[in-house]
Amino acid sequence: MPDPSPDDEGLHLVRRDEPASSHSSPVNPQRCGDSRHQEQGPELFIFLTRGRVIAVAATALLIVFLIWGSGYVIREGHRQIAAIQPTPALAIESQLPSPVSVTANMLHVSSIVLGNPRLAVVNAKTLMEGDSLEVKMGTGSAVLHVIRIEDGLVRFKNGNQTIDVRLPAPLTGHTSPN
Secondary structure: OOOOOOOOOOOOOOOOOOOOOOOOOOOOHHHHOOHHHHOOOOOOOOOOOHHHHHHHHHHHHHHHHHHHHHHHHHHHHHHHHHHHOOOOHHHHHHHOOOOOOOOHHHOOEEEEEOOOOOEEEEOOEEEEOOOEEEEEEOOEEEEEEEEEEEOOEEEEEEOOEEEEEEOOOOOOOOOOOO
16 A cells, blocks of 8 residues: 555545545555546435525415415305205295195005105105105196105105194004914
């Protein structure tokens, strides 16, 4: 191993913009004239550069504008759909007077299921809240709308008339088969 020069004092300093040499020689490669040591190696990877910070900030800003813009478009679309949606037939029919009067005695509730959706069997037809039931009589027919199904009760609307029909109590006089 050659002796270090008096200026070098055995220390080998590497500038940050130069890569470290592959061998641990105290000799300065620029002084020896070795061409392979004078080649520029890869620069150190620096993560936070001004260009990268600007690119990340621009991407984040673009994402925020896309999210905000899509929310605006969706809200606007819902508002336009609500503006052109026709009034439900139930609301129109419930405001009209019914020409035929219906009583609770004309309706027979045979069962009620309080699940999701709530169901009731009335006059041998399965109905859920919002359904219609046509009741035919000698003087004409009436269309009843189911507005509520509760425990033991089905509520109908016929024009301005509200009809509550109760589920009959079960027979308690059962005889045992013995």
